[in-house]
Amino acid sequence: MLKVFKALVKRDMTLAWRRRTDLLNAVLFFVMVSSLFPLAIGADPKLLRLIGPGVVWVGALLSCQLTLPRLFASDHADQTLEAMVLAPTPLSVLVLAKVLSHWLCANMPLVFIAPVLGMQFGLGPEALGVLALSLALGTPSLSLIGAIAGALTLGLRGAGMLVALLVLPLYCPVLIMGCLAVEATVSGLSPEPYLLLLAAFSLATVAIGPWAIATAIGIAYE
Amino acid sequence: MLKVFKALVKRDMTLAWRRRTDLLNAVLFFVMVSSLFPLAIGADPKLLRLIGPGVVWVGALLSCQLTLPRLFASDHADQTLEAMVLAPTPLSVLVLAKVLSHWLCANMPLVFIAPVLGMQFGLGPEALGVLALSLALGTPSLSLIGAIAGALTLGLRGAGMLVALLVLPLYCPVLIMGCLAVEATVSGLSPEPYLLLLAAFSLATVAIGPWAIATAIGIAYE
């Protein structure tokens, strides 16, 4: 079982590497959203510092959900997902492997890039650290929730937008906690409670997520 | 030729209608992105009024960006695009028809909804009008530029990144003009010069766009 898990993580990462432009696009999208704002709003440094954490977090969130609809869609289209459904290994294990490799390829880069973007908005070093940390803690649950939506919309027309629609309200707590953590740091308070909440939320989704995703895929195939 | 043009507009609009949830979803995405920002940034009305035009414009731009890459991709995947390339009607005409119907279905609704979102950010009636007008004038060029990018990514596997980089700078003028127009109104100045510039930019892209798109598709097929 562990063998198949590892093999699937490796396969998905190989595939991601072969199509690295897709990943780059997600990262680029993130950079783009965050850089468009100063353009759209004007360059008042105080204003930028105020909106900085929010903009970066929204960018990360949108970039996540941009890549998620395709998490299962391509496997569905070429029917390799069928092979997974029919496999002796439990589907929830396979699904966890897929989400993990997606997180590694698509979300981890955001964690590293976010501080650079935060700098554009004039955030201090401590706030930048908390920004990266909050993203690292929050994005796993974004991935898992997004994957649930992706599985529910398998094979449906217009799945991309539908996923966005299903997922955005569910993302709000993560977004709010993440922004609050950074803003607390900016205003000299401790971000700890928010970070803990983020971590707890991520753990909870890791516990429930794979089951929900496997159920959702099962629903698509029955 | 006009007959085929009309038929293609009709076909694409029929397809869009069959998938009307897609369109609704694009609109909802627009609404949600704009509602995420207050959540991320905080609810200070003064701050929100400042960033309102920018948020709505960025939302429109992202919503455009999400639907456009698929403009040709689905026709490419099921090889109906081949039939268009082989057709006696010039490809640029067919392409213009596709972009037109995309604009009618996906962007026009944004123009009508933008004022409602602007209200959430506390913009006044005049600013709301200018917001809608600037979107109406600006989105055609967003569509056409996006379609060029979509066409280029068809053939050039691995050049997606490059294309995104090429397209982004083209989007920026539209975004900046649009936001400046609204902000000018908010601060009591005339938005006219910006609106005229937007219109001019759109006209220019309408003139050049179809040819560029047809060429890009041609590249994908040779």
Add this chain to the structure above:
Amino acid sequence: MLQVKQLTCVRADRPVFQGLSFDLKASRLMQVVGVNGSGKTSLLRILAGLLKPAEGSVSWRGMPIEQQTSDYSLARVYMGHANALKGDLSAMENLHWACLLAGRDPTQPVIAEALNHWGLNRRHHLPLRVLSQGQQRRAALARLSLLLDAKLWLLDEPFAALDTEAQEALEHLIARFLDEGGSVILTTHQAFGLSPRITDRVDLDRLRASC
């Protein structure tokens, strides 16, 4: 009508076939044979104008196809292995649109008749994606019934996924097209009923580029 001279095909830097020449007259049926990967699909795509050959030329009525205006577009029909139909449109809508695009404008009853002929009687208005693989193929082929006024059909594995009844219908259609002066170039791995009418044959295995 169709004249091919010293055609060489290279795909992704690997040569596929070289030095192919032939001259196809009206009312001829040409079968392209060769093992998997010998370049049959590539050849048809070159003839259609969807792929550029590495060397050589393809001319239609004496003029190279890349210089043709809409003449060749109206005369040639290409059907690849994909059906080029939209899953969300009905068979009716798909056919109407495909014909418009090919420069024809058949009326509804004419299209309906073609569909009936292909055994899709009660399925004109269902979205195509709920049809079985063979039914979708039938819908794609029904286009040929409406394009009998063309001059050249390029058919890539047209018999795939068809049951015996549909296969016979296609054979009849091809025979009729030949009788009306059209030419057909097709590839297939299956035996089919028109063998006596095959007048030309290209064996790509013999032209395999040494690599």
Add this chain to the structure above:
Amino acid sequence: MLQVKQLTCVRADRPVFQGLSFDLKASRLMQVVGVNGSGKTSLLRILAGLLKPAEGSVSWRGMPIEQQTSDYSLARVYMGHANALKGDLSAMENLHWACLLAGRDPTQPVIAEALNHWGLNRRHHLPLRVLSQGQQRRAALARLSLLLDAKLWLLDEPFAALDTEAQEALEHLIARFLDEGGSVILTTHQAFGLSPRITDRVDLDRLRASC
């Protein structure tokens, strides 16, 4: 081994076939026949466990397949018309992964041998999307060479897109699998060389649900 009782299939509210029962023993070759749209693909998907029948049951060694744990997963191999391969992975990678997923773990040389057997000699490491349609199908079928220890193969139009050579290879493989005690259920519209070995036949046209 595989027991089917009173199976009824309904797709999108339209009945497809009803009242299908059979009992498949070891070493049997069953052909499912029927016109386009008669429900062959649907039947195979039901047997594989990818589609729920409207009524009736499918049991493997006496136990309904929806209650099976990994037993049935290891015993049954399903190949639909799509190849279930990734265009961006090489044939080698694709096969290795497919076998792992099916609960086997063949070594590289074993996989390479299977690929060679299917005539993909110098193409082990090319991304699959640059292969021709028939070569891709060969890569998909090479999986079967590695799954001879299974008990039941469900093959949906396995001969499509194959040239004569590959078709014969597949026939040999099926014969070998039958000899080793496996059972095969397949659908095809083409004539194929194993006709004398067909022991069971299901004709879906006779079970057409009145609608």
Add this chain to the structure above:
Amino acid sequence: MSSATPNQALIGSRWFKYASPATFYPLAGTLAPWFAVLSLLLFGLGLYISFFVAPTDAQQGEAYRIIFIHVPAAWMSMVIYLAMAFWAGLGLAFHTRLSGMMASALAPSGALFTVIALWTGAFWGKPTWGAWWVWDARLTSELLLLFLYLGFMALQAAIEDPRRADRAGALLALVGVVNIPIIYFSVQWWNTLHQGASVSFTRAPSMAMTMLEGMMVMSLACWAYVFAVVLWRVRKIILIRERNSDWVRQLQQKGVL
């Protein structure tokens, strides 16, 4: 992907008798008109109380009367989501067909009441706060609730196979219901940091007894309305889904339909 076959013992028990669409259909048919009449009566009474009996508010004048529709609608919007999730969970666990139909019948009503709560709130906000919309915690979570409803309906609309639509919707509703408290609290924390005193509910000092009565009657009216509409909608859904079944054919032959 095995899904347990419906538990025969449960289905057999009396409790589950009405889980069969065939038995529920006539029952719903008998009940719906009664609820419709009841809701009409209650609406009449409630509107009478709220417009003619309840006194004018000292601070807000007549505008406060929006409360009689606003608060019941806000309540309904939340209760209906819970009911929807309840049915959805039941359907997912026991494969009862009716549960899914109930959930899909409830969703539009829920969305409607959410929209009404938002709309009346916005209408009320203009005179009292001077703005159509502020990013208050309660308002924001109500907006997100609307998005959840819309997501549910969009998902169901996108899936053609009704069985899959039911089950996918059910899973989504359950995930949503787990999230609602989390959303609610996160929005509250978020808001307290920024907002504080600038926005607060300018509530009438003490709610007059008649106001409370009016609100209660209006709430009951909404309940009755929801029952009537949902039962009616379920009947339509049953007919569409079961149109190939024997009992629907028999009804058609008898000319009842």
